[in-house]
Amino acid sequence: MTDTLRPLAAEALGTALLVATVVGSGIMADRLTDDVALALLGNTLPTGAMLVVLIMLLGPISGAHLNPVVSLVAALGGRLPWARLAPYVLAQLAGGVAGTILANLMFDLAPIALSTTPRSGVGQWLSEIVASFGLLLVILLGQRRPTDIPWAVGLYITAAYWFTASTSFANPAVTLARALSDTFAGIRPSDVLPFVAAQLVGGLLAYGLVRWLWVRVEAGSDSH
Template identity: 50%
Template structure:
């Protein structure tokens, strides 16, 4: 039984909202509990790892648990020659839902902690080394997701993707946003996890570059054979998850 586009889009919106609520909310909580930025980052990254893993398990059978426009775009790119690829219409619908969900998630986190609904972030992240970090993080994410699909190990995705994101919090200079929708959402909260609106576009551009690099690596390492399905065909179908 094919899952309808409406249900898949709803899953993407709700899942992305929950993911950003976890990222922003845990950032607020950490900043309120300690002034040690290392401890704040540790708390933020651990909450994101656990939250992302759960969300992929929950929503994967419905929408593929992308939660990320570049993952949806990559799913179209690798499956466009086959009958099971994600159509561009669905990529557009997913991307709108993911972005809307990310904004709602940031607003929800703000309100839960007694803050104004929207407080534009003043956390400037406008620097070349941070953009490089986003290229690396996004390329690694795409390589991981579609490498698992190509090798028939997509059942490991909830744990592998969450683990990669947790590690990338620490080994990339940008703390691994790797997601244009989440980047936009985090601009709506002037908190530890926020990003200034003026830093959003360069981050998103770096993420697109990273997506292209990741797809190139998938082709080189795993070959150009058609990937596994990019969207579920039944309630127990495989997932194509993504990062925060």
């Protein structure tokens, strides 16, 4: 039982800390400056840094997925038993909600306040497909150099904040949790499902591409 619960606790804790960082740094940045670009930078750097730390520390315990799309792709690739997929996702969702509540409370806000920030449209959805595609590509291709994955993921998300119109949510658990904070990092609840759908599409596209690339690479190696 302990061996079953330990990874779930790690996923919940990690997702909570990740979301608290995203939401909390967004609130802090928004309070410190009226410059939107500077505020976004103040939101970006803590998020990328926290991802590096969490993956380094929790990777040996649960794999540090912290993301339902990552867990789904891990199950598709045989790295996570299918029976553990739902518990992983539930732990991530619960952790994400807890992280938002924690961030809101730290800044003397209501524990839960539905966001009014609109994030809708083809550009936003395409951005989430691209952001999730890139994230899963980094994770899957990085399996051959696992010690580099924490840095690769953190740096990728730091960059993706700036080159995607959506600022790279790339995570259904984080997306849902951010709908519960009417602050800088929030997302209107009605925009959550299209974002999640786009994230799933991006993750599955990355999985399909990497499978094809690995087959091609292995076939090429065998021919020499």
